[in-house]
Amino acid sequence: MVGHSVCRQPGLFPDPQPPRPPLVVAYGLGVDSTALLIGLKERGIRPDLILFADTGGEKPATYAYLPLMQSWLRDVDFPPVITVRYRPRWASYRTLYENCWQNETLPSLAFGRKSCSLKWKRQPQDQYVRSWAPARAAWNAGCKVRKLIGFEAGEEYRRYGDQGNDPAYDYGYPLMDWEWTREICQRVISGAGLPVPPKSACYFCPASKKPELVQLSVDHPQLFQQAVSLEDRYRAGKHWRGAAASTVGLGRRFSWRQFAAEVALPRSPTPSITQGDSLYAETECRPQPKSRRGQLW
Numbered sequence: 001m002v003g004h005s006v007c008r009q010p011g012l013f014p015d016p017q018p019p020r021p022p023l024v025v026a027y028g029l030g031v032d033s034t035a036l037l038i039g040l041k042e043r044g045i046r047p048d049l050i051l052f053a054d055t056g057g058e059k060p061a062t063y064a065y066l067p068l069m070q071s072w073l074r075d076v077d078f079p080p081v082i083t084v085r086y087r088p089r090w091a092s093y094r095t096l097y098e099n100c101w102q103n104e105t106l107p108s109l110a111f112g113r114k115s116c117s118l119k120w121k122r123q124p125q126d127q128y129v130r131s132w133a134p135a136r137a138a139w140n141a142g143c144k145v146r147k148l149i150g151f152e153a154g155e156e157y158r159r160y161g162d163q164g165n166d167p168a169y170d171y172g173y174p175l176m177d178w179e180w181t182r183e184i185c186q187r188v189i190s191g192a193g194l195p196v197p198p199k200s201a202c203y204f205c206p207a208s209k210k211p212e213l214v215q216l217s218v219d220h221p222q223l224f225q226q227a228v229s230l231e232d233r234y235r236a237g238k239h240w241r242g243a244a245a246s247t248v249g250l251g252r253r254f255s256w257r258q259f260a261a262e263v264a265l266p267r268s269p270t271p272s273i274t275q276g277d278s279l280y281a282e283t284e285c286r287p288q289p290k291s292r293r294g295q296l297w
């Protein structure tokens with residue numbers, strides 16, 4: 001359920017203006033979270049903060065969608081998207097790609113783990129909120145921040161934040177409550193007069209499907225080649241355990257380079273590392289202890 005409940009500070013004297021929990025939207029610049037913002041507007045619910053965690057590895061069409069969305073948010077009197085990015089305290093990398101490159105590895109999803117998302121998406125958002133005045137006021141008043149996440153109907157298995165045991169946040173999954181599937185989300189976005197955004201994910205994401213690899217190689221052969229170069233570096237690097245290992249490449253059980261050769265994908269002759277969008281607010285994050293909590297995307 002989405003709405004604004006009142007948060008009361010425990011004490012002897014009643015608070016004449018008890019604060020309401022601040023409402024934060026985790027925005028991914030993709031279909032689901034865009035539909036989430038439109039759904040909130042339709043219901044007269046205004047978020048207090050909209051955060052986009054930039055890994056530096058989104059596809060160009062995703063970055064191109066941000067100004068469109070900023071314009072829509074301005075029109076409906078919603079706050080603008082604030083872009084945050086993980087910044088290591090000591091290392092020199094500035095993107096997830098560079099992080100993997102320096103460590104001769106792949107995004108952790110290739111190894112069945114989710115730390116790439118936790119580190120590059122969840123952590124910078126949490127870091128930003130920790131120093132955000134409305135959140136601090138809410139916590140000081142003894143209540144939690146409400147965080148809305150755009151997981152669509154049918155993704156109930158991702159609803160693990162709902163346990164109520166996070167001392168800082170109450171999580172909400174409005175698309176599930178509204179029973180909005182991906183198709184409905186796409187219709188809602190079109191109905192709001194916005195173009196439907198592409199799927200948001202790193203261009204080298206190990207969760208990419210083979211048709212998406214083909215599409216990437218056609219639309220952005222240089223990015224595809226960069227992803228393959230990352231895979232090559234992993235396979236020649238210190239973490240490589242041989243072809244019998246469970247992770248043989250970015251496809252986990254298949255190598256993107258091998259797939260490209262098999263289906264004769266187009267090649268780019270001059271790969272180079274992208275830095276991604278430079279318009280972001282870096283948040284300085286110390287390495288966090290391993291979290292048992294799951295991925296938020």
Ligand code: SF4
Nearest residue numbers: 107116117201202205
């Ligand atoms: S999109 Fe894929 S590679 Fe990028 S952070 Fe998420 S799981 Fe990791």
